[in-house]
Amino acid sequence: MFGIGGSEIFVIILIAIMLFGADKVPEIARTLAKGITQLKNATDEIKNEITKSAEENGFDKKSLTSGFDTEFQGLKEHVDGLKEDFTANSSLDVKSITTDIDSEILKAKENLDDLTGPIKRQR
Known part of the structure; x- marks a missing residue:
């Protein structure tokens, strides 16, 4: 995952606990997870929209690669x-x-x- 090993994640968690306190870390993690999920959904929607537009205009994968x-x-x-x-x-x-x-x-x-x-x- 992003080239980060277990020891690096452990250090990041320790720093987060020291900066924000143990009671705020779960709330921050939930907020980050929601943000990542929203970003993933937005990119999926953009990808689907591009694919749909390409198929409507006759630019599907089959027609482009058949030659x-x-x-x-x-x-x-x-x-x-x-x-x-x-x-x-x-x-x-x-x-x-x-x-x-x-x-x-x-x-x-x-x-x-x-x-x-x-x-x-x-x-």
Whole structure:
């Protein structure tokens, strides 16, 4: 909740009790809760009004995103086709690729072992 942990809430409650007294804190909490509830209701009403106005003017989510959905589906089918073509026509072997990479790594390690001078590796 707002990135506040238990210890921070405890300190806030202690400060509130010291400032307002133990008898006023529940009343303040109720007032804050009512204010937050009213704010939430107001934002929900605004959201509903905007949605209602958009639907009345023909701007519903379905009509706005339908073009994207069809394009995305076509793109997905195209990528799936490319993937199938690649796997069917691929002559690459993963084992040979990893062997080539491992041999290059070993060459680089040997080159580092042969270094002399101020950047010689410490063992």
